[in-house]
Amino acid sequence: MSYSQTIKDILNILDLNIIFNENCLSTRKIKGVFSRVFEGFLDETPECCPHCEEKDTHIIKWGYTASLIKVPAISEYVTYVQLKKRRFLCKDCKSTFVLDTPFVSRNNSISNNLKRLVAKKLTSKQSMSDISKQANVSTSTVYRVLKEWYQPIQKYSYSLLAVLCFDEFKSVKKVAGSMSFIIIDGDTKELIDILPDRRLPKIEKYFNGFSLSNREQVKYVVSDIYQPYIILTKRLFPNAKVVLDKxxxxxxxxxxxxxxxxxxxxxxxxxxxxxxxxxxxxxxxxxxxxxxxxxxxxxxxxxxxxxxxxxxxxxxxxxxxxxxxxxxxxxxxxxxxxxxxxxxxxxxxxxxxxxxxxxxxx
Structure with a gap:
């Protein structure tokens, strides 16, 4: 087995185009922490330009671009791969580009293996701050992995529509909250659902029963100036605009x-x-x-x-x-x-x- 393949097995890198040379391992102080750094290269001739789709005969090598990618820790050491990606120039459209790799997503500095580790830890009963310490990543990274990987089970047979109207009303004395929450279709004015509690955690749990793709289809949320409704809209409906009713x-x-x-x-x-x-x-x-x-x-x-x-x-x-x-x-x-x-x-x-x-x- 070659030296490069041994390193790739240790780091669990499956991309055949990533190569490690001898003496690729070094110890550096990164962000005040002594870390292990593996230097690797990603070099492969592309079949065509991703911009204009011209054949590789019109593509020339145009240097390297380096990125420092965090991977799962090895022997309690924070570990990175300094990956030099081959950059290319298309002589037809004059655009430059680098190769993609399944090892890390484009414009990311966290490897997909480390994201999988964080996603696995998210299935256990522990806080995001604890997971961030264990995986040597920020709490924001843990939250982004949660949003990217977690897909709630579709609980409802109906889908959310483009315009939703939120309001509250006093229903019956037996409800847990002082006010109940009503959801109406803004286009047809038809009732969608009534929740017995208007408090934010209860409403958020309800809407998490819809898939992210369905929630992304909501374009407008019409509500009053009640702050939790505005927070809810920004958190659960990424493409929706808040419209305050007249x-x-x-x-x-x-x-x-x-x-x-x-x-x-x-x-x-x-x-x-x-x-x-x-x-x-x-x-x-x-x-x-x-x-x-x-x-x-x-x-x-x-x-x-x-x-x-x-x-x-x-x-x-x-x-x-x-x-x-x-x-x-x-x-x-x-x-x-x-x-x-x-x-x-x-x-x-x-x-x-x-x-x-x-x-x-x-």
């Missing part, structure tokens, strides 16, 4: 203006013996009301002002008390108008203003 956006803007009003109202609590404070507090519903729904004509007696005023006149008096309240009110009404007229560009311009009140930001 109802909850309007609700958020309304509550934001209410917070601003209360903050300003409390600042004016001791001004004019609290008269301004009491007036703003008393007519809070008028400030929340859409400007287009105000009564401009009919006047009513308002004891706080000791005169007859229409809703519009009353509003104007309230806004004269504070410039910040006026600015917040104007932005609030403009956002409402953007929703009412379905003016997307106006809405985007408003929420992207640098001077936008912090309370309005999502």
């Amino acid at each position: 109802f909850h956006l309007v609700q958020h803007i309304g509550r934001a203006f209410q917070k601003i009003r209360i903050r300003i109202m409390n600042q004016l609590k001791h001004k004019d013996n609290g008269i301004i404070y009491r007036r703003i507090k008393k007519y809070w519903k008028l400030l929340q009301k859409s400007y287009g729904k105000l009564d401009f004509i009919q006047q009513q007696w308002h004891s706080s002002f000791k005169t007859y005023l229409s809703e519009k006149e009353l509003l104007e008096r309230l806004l004269t008390y504070n410039a910040e309240l006026t600015d917040a009110y104007n932005i609030y009404q403009q956002i409402l108008r953007a929703f009412q007229t379905k003016d997307y560009s106006l809405f985007v311009d408003l929420i992207n203003q640098k001077t936008l009140f912090q309370e309005y930001r999502l």
Whole structure:
């Protein structure tokens, strides 16, 4: 048996095109750790260019490109293979390329053997941090191997569709969580399923019952501003965009203006013996009301002002008390108008203003 084949047997490398010479083993300090490094070569004449598919007669050798690839440890030593891959130049399309090998995936520095070792350890009851220490890789690498290798069993006879709508509702007292979780098809408006618990681990377990390929087909997830739904979408639906539904956006803007009003109202609590404070507090519903729904004509007696005023006149008096309240009110009404007229560009311009009140930001 040749020296090169012996090294390949030790490292469990099956690629016939990888060659090791004598004196290929050295000890180096890599990332502060003394490690064993095997120097090898990958050299094979390709049949054609992978870019333009021209025959090998138009391909010339173009030096080497080296990469340091981590493999399973040997005798408790962190072990690497410094693999020099032959680089080629296609004279027709002028592109360069290197050979692929089953030993390591393209653009990876972790060998497939080490990935298999991590995948095997993932089947046992131990944490990802413990596995990362045993395999001498990062916790992120362990997680990537889990995503790449793990395919959950398909539990459901139906498939997920392109548009999903999430929401919660109060169902029955016997459910574990305070709210139940409902899933609706965004295109047909048909009910898909109801879960008794809206908490993130329960929802995540449910959707893990669908294959990754099925979850990748989901393009949009429509939900409210509940943070776990946004986290869930990013984690389980890699190709999906989060769409915040109109109802909850309007609700958020309304509550934001209410917070601003209360903050300003409390600042004016001791001004004019609290008269301004009491007036703003008393007519809070008028400030929340859409400007287009105000009564401009009919006047009513308002004891706080000791005169007859229409809703519009009353509003104007309230806004004269504070410039910040006026600015917040104007932005609030403009956002409402953007929703009412379905003016997307106006809405985007408003929420992207640098001077936008912090309370309005999502």
